[in-house]
Amino acid sequence: MSLFTEKYNIHTHSFYCGHGSGTIAEYVRHGQENGLGLIGFSEHCPFEDGFLYRSRMSFERMKDYERDVLSQREEASIPVLLGYECDYFPRYRDYFSSLKDSGRVDYLITGTHFIIRKDGTRVSPFSDRLSEEDVLCYRDQMAEAIQSGLFSFIAHPDLYMAGFSQWNETMQKVAKEIITLAMEYSLPLEINANGFLKPEVDGRPPYPYEPFWQLAGRMGARAILSTDAHKVANLTRNKDRLEAFAAKCNVNLIRPAFKNGQLEWDS
Ligand SMILES: [Zn+2]
Ligand SMILES: [Zn+2]
Incomplete structure (x- = not known):
């Protein structure tokens, strides 16, 4: 098993999102200084x-963000990729699909931050206690995102356990279904270190959630590691802890590479 976690981070935010800080240039510089080979x-x-x-830049701001990343790419000594983290809902399929095909971005990732219930109300695993039904809804949304074929990896697939306390039969079934589907579609799952920086839930980090990753390890799923930094200082923070966590769960880690304008994996 190769652990190249200190060499890349491909889930990175900045001041553009409105709840993060640091310029694109500052992240690139910090990444280079801290030995990243890819950002x-x-x-x-x-x-x-x-x-x-509320949780993102305005639509009009996209061109500034994209121009900024591309201009840093010119200056940088390491590959600098341009992407977006997408909350996927089927009604936006065409939008994401045309963004992916536009030639403007190198990759898209998906993360389920919001659950839209059948009655139209919205809850979030970050801030709400979820019911079993909410978690099933989370699973359905994630399944639709995976099946869309638009995304390069799945950010924090275990996020639902931040909002639910028992690793009961339903939660285990949901984990198994998400992991199985990701494997079927050859999509890596992401172990996300941002949860280490958040307030504990039931005496543990809200994510990554160990039983989920123990299961992923047993099932042989492929995974990558990200810090999901929203501050420059967090770009490479907790990498050791992330590596140790992955090793403990026996997760099969793979490495990204940027080849011929494509984000690819080494296995
Ligand atoms: Zn964010
Ligand atoms: Zn993120």
Whole structure:
């Protein structure tokens, strides 16, 4: 098993998202100084209709963000990738698909930060206690995102356990279904260190959630490591802890490479 976690981070935010800080130039410089061989920016993707506007830049701001990342790429001594982290809902499929095909971005990732219930109300694993039904809804949304074929990896697939306390039969079934589907679609799952920096839930970090990753390890799923930094100082923070966590769960880690304009994996 190769652990190259200190060499890349492809889930990175900046001041553009509105709840993070640091310029693109500052992240690139910090990454270079701390030995990264690859950095990818994945700002929360805005929607033209303003959906989820509180947690992301405005739609109009996308061109500034994209120009900024591309101009840093010119200056940098390491590959600098341009991407977005997308909250996927089927009604935005065409939007994400045309963004992916536009030639403007190198990659898109998906993360489920919001659960839209059948009655239209919205909850988040970050801030709400979820019901079993909410978690099933999370699973369905994630399944649709995976099946869309638009994304390069799945950010914090275990996030639902931040909002749910028992690793009961339903939670285990949801984990198994998400992991199985990701494997079927050859999509890496991401172990995300940002949860180490958040307030504990039931005496443990909200994520990564160990039983989920123990299961992923047993199932042979492929995974990558990210810091999901929202501050420059967090770009390479907790990498050791992340590596130790992955090793403990026996997760099969793979490495990203940027070849011929494509984000690829080494296995
Ligand atoms: Zn964020
Ligand atoms: Zn993120």
